[in-house]
Amino acid sequence: MSTPTPQNNHRVHQRSEHPVYAELHASPEFHELRSKFRRFVIPATIAFMVWYLLYVVMSNWAHDFMSTKVIGNINIALIFGLLQFASTFLIAWMYGRYMNKHTDPLARELDRRYNDATGEAQR
Secondary structure (H helix, E strand, C coil), rough: CCCCCCHHHHHHHHHHHHHHHHHCCCHHHHHHHHHHHHHHHHHHHHHHHHHHHHHHHHHHHCCHHCEEEECCCCCCCHHHCCCCCCCCHHHHHHHHHHHHHHHHHHHHHHHHHHHHHHCHHHH
């Protein structure tokens, strides 16, 4: 991971102050991009947090249920714990697919418009 240099920070600062940046930020396409991003991220975050807190709550206050053996020494708590990992990877995979399909085309178009307006694509 590289540390930001003053030159890089200056470039980011310049970019956010460019007039076309404000124009694109106010555009309907940018608002659609943010809306599509939020449409996935907010429900997915809430669902995962509820699922995670269910695991924590049940581990603390439903000890008898969580210690129920399913197969051999494998109990419900272990299955829930492993499902936490599985759900994390599932959400990451779903996020990638959703963003590639719904937000990346909009983001690329906004980036292209910014680069065309500022001439950065020529650098």
